[in-house]
Amino acid sequence: IRRRGVGGWPRLAGGKGREWQRQQRAAQHVKQQRTRALFTMATEVSEMTLEEQAALKAKRTFKKFSYRGIDLDKLLDLTHEELMKLVHARARRRFNRGLKRKPMALIKKLRKAKKDIGPLDKPEIVKTHLRNMIIVPEMIGSVVGVYNGKTFTTVEIKPEMVARYLAEFSITYKPISHG
16 A cells, blocks of 8 residues: 655555665665575585685685784794783783693693694584683684583684683673563
8 A cells, every 4th residue: 555655755554665675675685695605605615625625715814813913823933931921911920920730731632632633624622621721822723612610611712812811701600681
C-alpha cells in the first residue's frame, strides 16, 4: 500500500522510503559478492599443494608488528637481557629475579608442541595454571590453555601479547548482563 509522504512523494506504509530500499539492496549485493569471493578463494587454496599454501601464507603479510620500535624478526632473536631492557618495570624485576622451575617447564612444553607440528598446523594446546606467566617472544604462535578457576581458556599467543600476563586473556568471572 502506498501513501503520500511529506512533500507529495509516495512512500511505503511502514515509513521506509525508496532510499532505504536502495541501501538494503546495495548492502545485500555487497554481502553476496563477499561470500562469492571467500568461496572461490577457499576452493583455490584447497587445490594448492602444501608448498604453494605456505608461500601464499608468507606472501599475505599485513601490518608489520613492532614492540617498542623493534620488529618481530629481531624481537625473536633478542637475548634474555636485551628483552629485559625493553619490557615494563614489573616484568623487568620478575626477569631479574630469574625464571623459576614452573615457568621454564611451561616454555619447554611450548617448544616441544611447536616442534611436533607441520608447516601450516597449529600446535597442540598446553594447559597451565601459571596465570602470572609473562608472555615472551618465544611463545608467539603457541596455543595455551589458561586455567581460570573452573576451566581452561584456550589462548593463541599473538605478537601483540608480548610482555603481558597470561591471566589477562583468561577472565575468571562470568560477566553479568542486567535486563
